[in-house]
Amino acid sequence: MHEYVRRIAFISEHASPAASLGGEDAGGQNVYVDDLSRQLSRLGYAVDIFTRRTSPDQPVILDWAPGVRIVHLDAGPPCPVAKDQLWCWMPELRDAFLRFLAEKHAWYDLIHAHFWMSGWVALELKRRLGIPVVQTFHALGQTKRRHQGEADTSPPARLAVEHAIVQQADRLIAQCPAERQELIHGYGASCKQITMLPAGVDTELFHPVDQAQARLRLGLDPSEPVVVYVGRILPRKDVRNVLRAVALLVRRLGQPARMLVVGGETPEPDPQATPELGALQRLAAELGIIDRVIFTGRRPRSELAWYYGAGDVAVTTPWYEPFGLTPLEAMACGRPVIGSAVGGIAFTVQPGVTGFLVPPRDPEALAWRLGQLLVEPNLRARMGDAARLRVEREFTWERAARQTALVYEQVLAEAGTPALTPGVDERPRRLSKVHGLHRRVAHGIG
Incomplete structure (x- = not known):
């Protein structure tokens, strides 16, 4: 049986791997979260993907792939809602995450937030629990506003929240040079804060056919x-x-x-x-x-x-x-x-x-x-x-996962998390960490 050496929380408020692709709010982010988490699990990471419940029938925990679970959190009505209308329920998503930690005695080494609203939730959790945060935006509000103008339906708070994420996240992942430049010149990010790491593609699923x-x-x-x-x-x-x-x-x-x-x-x-x-x-x-x-x-x-x-x-x-x-x-x-x-x-x-x-x-x-x-x-x-x-x-997901793992380990090292040592029993340290985390959870939502 595979022993997972790090526990990672993905937060992806509107984009679940289980959603049907091709719709207005179901596309590249869903694929990214799905395929990256699967590849990370093969490297020894246990990944829980926290997303919003969109149906009363969804279980709290869905075993999605070996080492990967989808956790459905109650935030807003349990039905599909356009992503640009979800902002008002992010405090509920934050509190539901904290309750999950307390009820399941769960703990995470690092949070990887996907999209700006998940980034806000991640920063709230970092402030309460001290868990480091890696952010992938998938799209930036300034870019969207520049190209869509009055057709942009993003909440008014988006740009301010994105700026706060840029200032407070431990690491930003840019998927291409254009995004990196936007983060630097449009949001004031420092070069050393950004890792350029493109998404991948499933080369077994997508392959040449006659x-x-x-x-x-x-x-x-x-x-x-x-x-x-x-x-x-x-x-x-x-x-x-x-x-x-x-x-x-x-x-x-x-x-x-x-x-x-x-x-x-x-x-x-x-x-x-x-x-x-x-x-x-x-x-x-x-x-x-x-x-x-x-x-x-x-x-x-x-x-x-x-x-x-x-x-x-x-x-x-x-x-x-x-x-x-x-x-x-x-x-x-x-x-x-x-x-x-x-x-x-x-x-x-x-x-x-x-x-x-x-x-x-x-x-x-x-x-x-x-x-x-x-x-x-x-x-x-x-x-x-x-x-x-x-x-x-x-552009394989295996390559993307290995590069992402390097980012995680760099961030964890900077946060003072001990490096993994083969053959060393991690359970005592983890048990102590869980107890400390749950004390902070109690203060965080109490």
């Missing part, structure tokens, strides 16, 4: 060019830009391309459940390409390799993107990626090597790059091979 077999499985013409988009169906993802580019390909360049749009709130494409989907369907009809676009609805992660594999090229051109996991998934499947030159995409996609970068909101530039790739099979193959190789070298 294109002819993938198209047969999905009922697609084996000979026509196929452009694939996989991801959430939101205005900022700007799938409209891709539709306009495909229309230019069809009309102006004579390329009879087919487009797959994979994502949404429901397994079947439903404009009522996913309003942006209705806007895309109307736009496709206006552009005269409705017969060339397949809206699949949400698909399980276990099936996505077939959709990436059926495509000749994967496309994602959001206005902004904090990191973006779907380009890595496509690359792991051996497909070139055309992406916006923004955020994490500008870091993961190597222009001219694994795909191309284009300006956001520029369907002409996108159509030109699409046309280039769709008529050059050798270029596609070369870029697809390079994409898979880049993922294997730089």
Whole structure:
């Protein structure tokens, strides 16, 4: 039986690994929390993921994977709530965490907070219990406000809370150079406080498949060019830009391309459940390409390799993107990626090597790059091979977990936690630590 040497508390208030992906508030953060925790457990860490209860039927503790549990805390109504409406319940989440510690006689060496609201909870716990905090934002309020303007529905307190987290967290994890620069120049973070550590991709789940077999499985013409988009169906993802580019390909360049749009709130494409989907369907009809676009609805992660594999090229051109996991998934499947030159995409996609970068909101530039790739099979193959190789070298979850573990151990060493010594019985020290922690819990919520 595996003996876990450190206990880590993940706090991820709205993004549970158990949530269905593809919806408005279920995407990259859910995957990050899920896959990173699994890999950390293989390195000897026990990880409890604290998230908000969204159904009365959810157990307090769900054994999720070896060494990984999901803990559902009561904070607000036990039903789905949009993440931007959760802020008022964060004190309840904090208190529910403290009650869990007291009732279960639990203890943690370190808290890893995901997203800004979880960061606030983590700082509250650090103040009461003295547990060090590592923060991954996944998205920054300043970036969102800059790109969304009045459409930004974040609570007014967000920026002030993010600044406080930057000042008080023991370490910040930035997933790409753009996020690191935003933390330094927009939030006043110090360089030594930040570790740049990109997310990963499951290279076993996302792997190259035979294109002819993938198209047969999905009922697609084996000979026509196929452009694939996989991801959430939101205005900022700007799938409209891709539709306009495909229309230019069809009309102006004579390329009879087919487009797959994979994502949404429901397994079947439903404009009522996913309003942006209705806007895309109307736009496709206006552009005269409705017969060339397949809206699949949400698909399980276990099936996505077939959709990436059926495509000749994967496309994602959001206005902004904090990191973006779907380009890595496509690359792991051996497909070139055309992406916006923004955020994490500008870091993961190597222009001219694994795909191309284009300006956001520029369907002409996108159509030109699409046309280039769709008529050059050798270029596609070369870029697809390079994409898979880049993922294997730089973006596996195993690599991400090992780097994260180094951050944890550095933070714990700075906090005065003794280093792990093979063969030394840790139980007496841990028992003493638990008793001390529970005394602080009693004062913290008493």
